Amino acid sequence: MVAANRFSHPMAQPSGPPDLPPYRRAERPQLPKLPKLPKLPFSPKVLLYLPVVLVLLIGGWSSFYTVEAEEVGVVLRFGRYQSTQEPGLRFKIPFGVDRVYKVPVRRQMKQEFGFGTEGATNRYQFKRAPEQESEKEMVTGDLNAALVEWVVQYRISDPREYLFNVRNPDETLRHVSESVMREAVGDRTVDEVLTIGRQEIEAETLAKMQELTNKYAMGLRIDQVQLKNVNPPRPVQASFNEVNQAQQEREKSINQASGEYNRAVPKARGEAERKISDARGYAIQRVNEAEGDAAKFNALYAEYRKAPEITKRRLYLETMTKVVPAMGRKIILDEEADQLLPLLNLNPETAK
Numbered sequence: 001m002v003a004a005n006r007f008s009h010p011m012a013q014p015s016g017p018p019d020l021p022p023y024r025r026a027e028r029p030q031l032p033k034l035p036k037l038p039k040l041p042f043s044p045k046v047l048l049y050l051p052v053v054l055v056l057l058i059g060g061w062s063s064f065y066t067v068e069a070e071e072v073g074v075v076l077r078f079g080r081y082q083s084t085q086e087p088g089l090r091f092k093i094p095f096g097v098d099r100v101y102k103v104p105v106r107r108q109m110k111q112e113f114g115f116g117t118e119g120a121t122n123r124y125q126f127k128r129a130p131e132q133e134s135e136k137e138m139v140t141g142d143l144n145a146a147l148v149e150w151v152v153q154y155r156i157s158d159p160r161e162y163l164f165n166v167r168n169p170d171e172t173l174r175h176v177s178e179s180v181m182r183e184a185v186g187d188r189t190v191d192e193v194l195t196i197g198r199q200e201i202e203a204e205t206l207a208k209m210q211e212l213t214n215k216y217a218m219g220l221r222i223d224q225v226q227l228k229n230v231n232p233p234r235p236v237q238a239s240f241n242e243v244n245q246a247q248q249e250r251e252k253s254i255n256q257a258s259g260e261y262n263r264a265v266p267k268a269r270g271e272a273e274r275k276i277s278d279a280r281g282y283a284i285q286r287v288n289e290a291e292g293d294a295a296k297f298n299a300l301y302a303e304y305r306k307a308p309e310i311t312k313r314r315l316y317l318e319t320m321t322k323v324v325p326a327m328g329r330k331i332i333l334d335e336e337a338d339q340l341l342p343l344l345n346l347n348p349e350t351a352k
Contacts, residue, residue: 075098
């Protein structure tokens with residue numbers, strides 16, 4: 001009856017294990033006693049606030065970010081452009097409300113075509129070896145082949161355009177550069193591409209690339225386009241090198257001949273000018289001497305007309321004064337030669 005009264009109500013539940021028959025009570029298993037848990041040093045209600053504290057800590061920690069010196073931070077709020085932040089420690093709304101993209105606007109980046117520098121941080125700087133061979137093989141305007149390697153150096157001028165206007169601006173720039181370079185090479189002969197047309201190709205490619213990047217609003221500024229190695233295809237490279245060597249020897253011979261010409265011709269011209277100047281000076285000297293002699297003769301003739309005998313004797317004495325000292329020690333005879341007339345030596349150098 002006790003058992004009936006215990007389960008008489010349909011919703012009643014037994015508070016313990018059912019009674020077993022006497023013959024099975026000895027078989028009832030004995031449950032082990034659980035150890036007592038240690039008491040917490042704080043109230044269990046504190047555990048309810050722990051998630052809130054963790055959320056606040058994570059939110060406070062993720063609310064601050066640092067923009068490096070060569071970067072700017074582009075802030076998006078719920079996926080929409082909000083602002084552009086300069087370098088420094090900045091604040092943003094955490095939990096995915098604000099997202100920050102750091103763009104290196106003050107760093108000069110480059111892309112290499114036809115070759116690659118290992119260890120580059122920019123994954124768009126160069127392609128792998130099989131693609132390098134295909135991107136540097138080009139056809140010139142005279143239907144010859146050339147292997148062209150070049151470098152493009154650029155910067156990010158507008159971070160907003162760089163992030164949102166084009167899906168992959170660096171890869172797009174590679175396609176633009178290759179297209180423009182093929183166009184520039186295809187407009188010239190192979191000799192121009194390999195020798196004299198390199199600077200013109202660089203300038204033209206730079207202008208066209210900048211025009212296209214502005215048209216696509218990629219947010220990039222092209223700083224420099226530089227041709228590196230420009231070679232003919234490998235099967236004909238040996239023959240081309242021989243032709244180049246012959247041309248260089250020809251230019252060397254021309255330069256040597258030009259140098260010899262530049263040395264000899266000015267020297268000859270100088271000698272001719274000197275001789276002409278000497279001749280003109282000698283002519284002027286002779287004319288002046290002749291005019292002086294004529295004036296002297298006219299003056300002497302005027303004196304002679306005034307006193308012929310005196311002038312005649314004076315001329316004789318002046319002449320003898322010049323002639324006799326140059327003769328040294330001499331013996332002069334008179335007209336009849338009947339007696340010797342030793343005269344004094346009129347030469348002061350030999351006088352004793």
